[in-house]
Amino acid sequence: MRRLAVLVFLALPVWSQNLEIHTINVGWGCSVLVKGPNGTTVLLDGGDTGMGTNRVVPYLQSIGIQTTDGLDYIIAGHQHCDHIGGLDEVINAGYDVHIANYYNGSTTTSSCVTGWNNAAATTTAGSPVSLPVGTVINLGSGATMTCVVRNGSIIGGGSVSVTDENDRSIGLLITYGGFDYIWSSDLGGGSDACTGRSTSQKNIETSVIQAISPGGANPLISSGGIDVLHVNHHGSESSTNPTYFSTAKPEVALISVGDGQSSNFYLPRVKTVDNVLLGSGCITAPQALVLQSEDGNPSGADTSFSGFSVGDIVVTTDGQQTYTVDADGAVSQGSNEYVAAALPRTITIDDAKDISGWKLVQANATLNYTFPANTIIPKKGYVIVGRNATKSQFEAFWGVTLASNVVYINSGDTMPQINGSETYTLKDASNATVDGPTFAQDSVSGDSLERANCGSVGSAGTWTKVAASSATPGTNGLNGCSLGVFINENSDALGTGNYIYEYIELFKDN
Numbered sequence: 001m002r003r004l005a006v007l008v009f010l011a012l013p014v015w016s017q018n019l020e021i022h023t024i025n026v027g028w029g030c031s032v033l034v035k036g037p038n039g040t041t042v043l044l045d046g047g048d049t050g051m052g053t054n055r056v057v058p059y060l061q062s063i064g065i066q067t068t069d070g071l072d073y074i075i076a077g078h079q080h081c082d083h084i085g086g087l088d089e090v091i092n093a094g095y096d097v098h099i100a101n102y103y104n105g106s107t108t109t110s111s112c113v114t115g116w117n118n119a120a121a122t123t124t125a126g127s128p129v130s131l132p133v134g135t136v137i138n139l140g141s142g143a144t145m146t147c148v149v150r151n152g153s154i155i156g157g158g159s160v161s162v163t164d165e166n167d168r169s170i171g172l173l174i175t176y177g178g179f180d181y182i183w184s185s186d187l188g189g190g191s192d193a194c195t196g197r198s199t200s201q202k203n204i205e206t207s208v209i210q211a212i213s214p215g216g217a218n219p220l221i222s223s224g225g226i227d228v229l230h231v232n233h234h235g236s237e238s239s240t241n242p243t244y245f246s247t248a249k250p251e252v253a254l255i256s257v258g259d260g261q262s263s264n265f266y267l268p269r270v271k272t273v274d275n276v277l278l279g280s281g282c283i284t285a286p287q288a289l290v291l292q293s294e295d296g297n298p299s300g301a302d303t304s305f306s307g308f309s310v311g312d313i314v315v316t317t318d319g320q321q322t323y324t325v326d327a328d329g330a331v332s333q334g335s336n337e338y339v340a341a342a343l344p345r346t347i348t349i350d351d352a353k354d355i356s357g358w359k360l361v362q363a364n365a366t367l368n369y370t371f372p373a374n375t376i377i378p379k380k381g382y383v384i385v386g387r388n389a390t391k392s393q394f395e396a397f398w399g400v401t402l403a404s405n406v407v408y409i410n411s412g413d414t415m416p417q418i419n420g421s422e423t424y425t426l427k428d429a430s431n432a433t434v435d436g437p438t439f440a441q442d443s444v445s446g447d448s449l450e451r452a453n454c455g456s457v458g459s460a461g462t463w464t465k466v467a468a469s470s471a472t473p474g475t476n477g478l479n480g481c482s483l484g485v486f487i488n489e490n491s492d493a494l495g496t497g498n499y500i501y502e503y504i505e506l507f508k509d510n
Contacts, residue, residue, distance in 0.1 A: 019143050019176045021228070023313040024059045025293035025330060026051040027258035028234065028267070029082035032183060033060065034174065037319075037404065038140020041065060042073040043090065044172070044183060045083040048260060049112060052086025057093045059312060067094030073137065074120070076103040076128065077185025078169040081112040082260075088119035097123040105130035105151045106168045131170055134218075142403025143176035143319065146220065149184065149208045156217025160204045164188065166233060167202050173212060173220055177319025177405040178349040178378030180226035182248065184208070186233040189241035194282035195275040199238035209247045222379045222510060225249025227323060227349060228315055229288070230256070231277070234296075235268025235304070242282040249285040251347055252325055253277045254313055255292035259333040266302040268292065273304035291327065291341060295334025308341035309334045319404040321354075321376040322346050352378045353485055353508055357429035360385065360504060362415055362422055363437065369415040377485055377508045381405035382474050388413040388500040397493065397501040398473050406474040416504045418492045420445045423458075424504055426487055435486040439463050448472075448491035451507075454481035468492045477507035484510060 017037035024031040026047030034042040046052045065071075074097050076084045091097065101120040121127045133153045137145040148155045149171035152162035162168055171184035190203025212220040229250035232239035234257045257267050278287050290307035299305075310327035317323035326344035329336045354376055360369045369385060377383045384406060386394045391408045395401055402408055416422065420443040425436030439460050441449060448471035455462040471491035478488060488507035493499060 017141055018316045018318050019139065019174070019179070021174070021181060021315040022059070022063065023230070023254050023256060023293065024056055025258065025312045025332070026055045026086065026256070027294065027333065028261035028265075028296070029085070030077065030185065030234070030256040031056050031086065032230065032256075033063075033065075034139070034145065035065075036139025036143050037176070040137070040139050041069075041071045042075060042137065042145060043071050043087075044075050045077050045185065046074075046086035046090050048082045049085035050089075052089025053093065056086055056090050057095075060090075060095070070096035070098055072099045073097065073125075074101045075131065075170060075172070076116060078104050078165055079106045079108040079110070079113050080165060080186070081110060083185060084116045085112045088115040091119040091123060097125040099125055101125045101128040102131035102170070103128040104168050104170050106165060108165050139174070139176070141176075141319070142405055143174070146173045146175070147171070148173050148212055148220070149187065149204060152204065154204070154207050154211050156211040158207050158211055158217060160202055160207055162202055162204070164201055166238070167204055169232075171208055175220065176317060177381060178352045179317045179319050179323050180221050181228040181230070181315070182226055183230040184232050186239075188238045189232065189244055190238070192241050192282075194242055195271045195279075197237045197241075197271045201238040203241060205232065205239070205241055205244035209244050213247055224379065225285070227347070228252045228254065228325075230254050231268070231272070234261075235272045235292070236265070237269045237271050237302075240272050240276050242276055245276050246284040250288050252315075253288040253290045255290065255307060257292050257296050258294040259297040261296060261298070263298050264300075265296070266300040267296045268304050268307065269302055270304045271302070273306050278306055289325070289341075289345070291325070294331045297333045308337040310338045310341055310343060311336070317349070320349070320378055320407070321352050321374070322348055349378060352376050355383065355428075355485060355506075358434070359427045359431070360415055361425040361427065361436075362417065363425075364421050365417050365419070367415050367417060369411055371409070375407065375409070377407060377506060378405050379508060379510060380477065381407070381508055382477065382488070383407045383409065383506040384473055385409050385411050385415060385504050387411060387416060387502040394473075394501060394503070397498070398471065400473055400475075402474045413500075416490060416502050417499075418445050418490065418502045422490075424487055424490060426485070426506065435483070438487055438490070441490070441492070445492040446494050448489060450476065450489045451478040451486070453478070454483070457487070468494050473503060473505060477509060479509050482510055484508060
């Protein structure tokens with residue numbers, strides 16, 4: 001028999017720590033520092049020779065990452081000097097690498113490659129090893145970094161035959177709750193008739209974005225696309241083809257570019273920035289906010305100046321409702337356009353749903369629970385309403401660590417109160433029914449009901465009944481029904497006094 005408790009806790013959502021992505025201004029070249037919610041650090045490339053010492057190390061120290069902290073990972077996107085030339089300088093400045101040094105598996109050699117290999121061998125992680133496609137690096141609180149392409153091999157089993165070192169680039173997808181970011185070093189997008197671009201690089205971009213999109217070989221993003229795109233190959237004519245951009249649908253496009261490029265490069269190119277990222281005739285996605293570290297130099301008639309030059313760029317998010325883009329305006333080539341770019345900007349994550357004011361109705365007990373302000377359920381995310389336990393107590397009881405796409409709410413003993421025969425109905429802020437009433441719990445409970453298929457919510461065949469001990473809070477959401485937000489699971493909690501761990505779970509399947 002379950003009895004009402006007398007303690008009431010504040011019924012507010014529980015939020016996660018921030019993910020940080022820092023695009024470091026290394027002029028013509030690339031260097032990105034990722035810091036996960038749990039503090040995991042990953043350095044993607046280190047700029048050209050000299051930039052490790054002059055730009056990367058000072059930047060790391062400016063954001064509080066000291067040599068005594070070291071780095072957890074270094075990932076070299078490919079073996080060209082403008083990407084790896086500064087990596088040995090970072091290590092030689094005193095930054096140990098704790099877990100792994102990764103590269104693309106290429107046999108390309110140069111003095112930059114030798115310097116990087118020799119320096120990496122002195123770290124705890126040891127010499128660089130080829131990064132396997134499909135590798136997932138845990139960044140904490142459910143944030144992950146997944147290798148989606150390397151050396152022409154694509155996640156899900158596809159491949160493109162490549163010979164160009166740029167096309168051998170590693171590609172990474174970072175996800176955190178409702179937030180997605182793609183970085184792929186100098187990966188190629190091929191030629192296309194619409195923009196009139198011509199390049200010897202292969203079109204690998206299209207195969208990658210199709211593989212990780214819904215219906216692809218290994219879907220990792222939603223139909224709404226991603227939030228932030230790190231533009232491949234410094235915005236060159238070989239990068240970011242219209243199909244890639246239109247499928248990815250990024251709101252923000254970041255370009256690592258600046259002084260130091262060869263005389264005929266003219267990066268970033270008009271055919272990429274103006275015709276794709278900011279275009280209308282060749283793409284079906286909305287235009288992106290284009291931010292670049294600085295202006296390209298030397299420049300020419302093919303160079304685009306349409307993006308905002310803003311120096312070092314940082315993206316931060318808790319993976320829930322929004323992400324913020326800011327910069328420091330430290331531009332050494334061209335004008336500082338920080339003010340013109342209207343930074344900082346806080347942008348709502350695609351497909352997140354505000355369910356503030358929505359209501360859960362429990363019968364037969366005739367209980368109501370109204371979701372508090374700022375309750376946001378991310379795409380492919382969950383809201384769990386626990387009866388009367390803190391998040392840490394709930395996690396300990398059920399033996400789970402709730403990921404970043406799970407919002408936990410302590411209802412303060414309002415709901416659920418599972419004593420058998422209960423059904424649940426979800427209503428929006430205007431009191432219209434969104435889902436339910438559900439199939440009822442057994443008259444004597446002790447079970448968990450989990451949504452099993454896309455059938456009628458009130459039908460027994462739509463649910464799987466398992467023992468309460470087999471409940472799966474924050475996982476196993478029913479996908480493929482395009483229902484939006486719906487009731488996914490409700491569970492009893494057996495044992496004397498354990499009623500406080502009962503819960504009802506919502507899931508958003510798009």
